[in-house]
Amino acid sequence: MTPSTTEIRLVPTADDHRVARHAAAAIVLTVAEAAIPLPLPGVKPGLANIVTLVVLARWGWREAAWVALLRVLVGSLVLGQFLAPGFFLSLAGSLASLAVLGAAMHLPRRWFGPVSHSVLAAFAHIGGQLVVARLWLVPHDGVFYLVPVFALAATLFGLVNGLVAARLLDAELAPAAPRDGA
Amino acid sequence: MPDLPAVRRWLAAWAVHLRMGDGLVLAAALAFCVGSALVLWQGGRPDKAIIKAGGQVFAEVDLSAPRIVEVPGPLGTTRIEVQPGRARVASDPGPRQYCVRQGWLASAGAVAICAPNQVSLALSGRRADYDSLNY
Incomplete structure (x- = not known):
């Protein structure tokens, strides 16, 4: 077939495929997580960030940013949250944590692993969300009343997500290593 | 009755992934939680x-x-x-x-x-x- 002169041909590279695969995994986690009932709005485990952490460690910041932002966009479309307040909170949180991850990934690897990245990113996430919430959604200092709760959730879920990411990374890098019984 | 050695082995398997700095970051995060609670929740005295x-x-x-x-x-x-x-x-x-x-x-x-x-x-x-x- 003769190619049309107006046709735009997009040839996805191997990188594009990889980003799409990781973003798809992250989106699945986002949607699955939305089904978990949680006592307080705004407190979420953020399981999709496990994917971001793994991509960051293996493929670098650029690809992690693609995965994280695609996840926010498509996740909100799937859940019907696109352009709703929750979407902007999510976007602000993701941008803030990507900025912090960009700095945190240069910490010495010997001492700071995925758990550090995860906890720092979780704190940046609540920070970004609170800034947007304070400036736009709830223009009152009352939003800061919940900071200790959000901080505790960020610590806890940051630790858990970081540990899972670290374990996945170890399993990926050493596929031949014998698995324990767990 | 929980199987304590198994729990300990399970925790150890996860703890392998914690590095020195991770402990520091976690300690700082917990300190922030406690500090912010003390500062923000003591109003009203x-x-x-x-x-x-x-x-x-x-x-x-x-x-x-x-x-x-x-x-x-x-x-x-x-x-x-x-x-x-x-x-x-x-x-x-x-x-x-x-x-x-x-x-x-x-x-x-x-x-x-x-x-x-x-x-x-x-x-x-x-x-x-x-x-x-x-x-």
Whole structure:
């Protein structure tokens, strides 16, 4: 077939495929997580960030940013949250944590692993969300009343997500290593 | 009965992934949680009781030492009891005793009003989260 002169041909590279695969995994986690009932709005485990952490460690910041932002966009479309307040909170949180991850990934690897990245990113996430919430959604200092709760959730879920990411990374890098019984 | 050695092995398998700096980051994160809770959630501790009679400030009492303030009104004497950190209307000549039944007031912004005798007791602090009337 003769190619049309107006046709735009997009040839996805191997990188594009990889980003799409990781973003798809992250989106699945986002949607699955939305089904978990949680006592307080705004407190979420953020399981999709496990994917971001793994991509960051293996493929670098650029690809992690693609995965994280695609996840926010498509996740909100799937859940019907696109352009709703929750979407902007999510976007602000993701941008803030990507900025912090960009700095945190240069910490010495010997001492700071995925758990550090995860906890720092979780704190940046609540920070970004609170800034947007304070400036736009709830223009009152009352939003800061919940900071200790959000901080505790960020610590806890940051630790858990970081540990899972670290374990996945170890399993990926050493596929031949014998698995324990767990 | 939980299988303790298995739990310990399970925890150890996860702990392998913690590095020195991770512990530091976690400690800092927990310190931030505790610190922010202490700073943000201690508001509302009262330090002064403002007693009014007939719309005029009758007395401003420091909430550090126990004492009893007797306030005269059109119906008789309202007795206000102050203890460290809290205050109450101990007795009032009013017919319905609403202010007495409110009991101890212990947060900044809390108000007890004995309307018939025109006496009110309000606690004020460095920062009041809300006042109990508007809330």
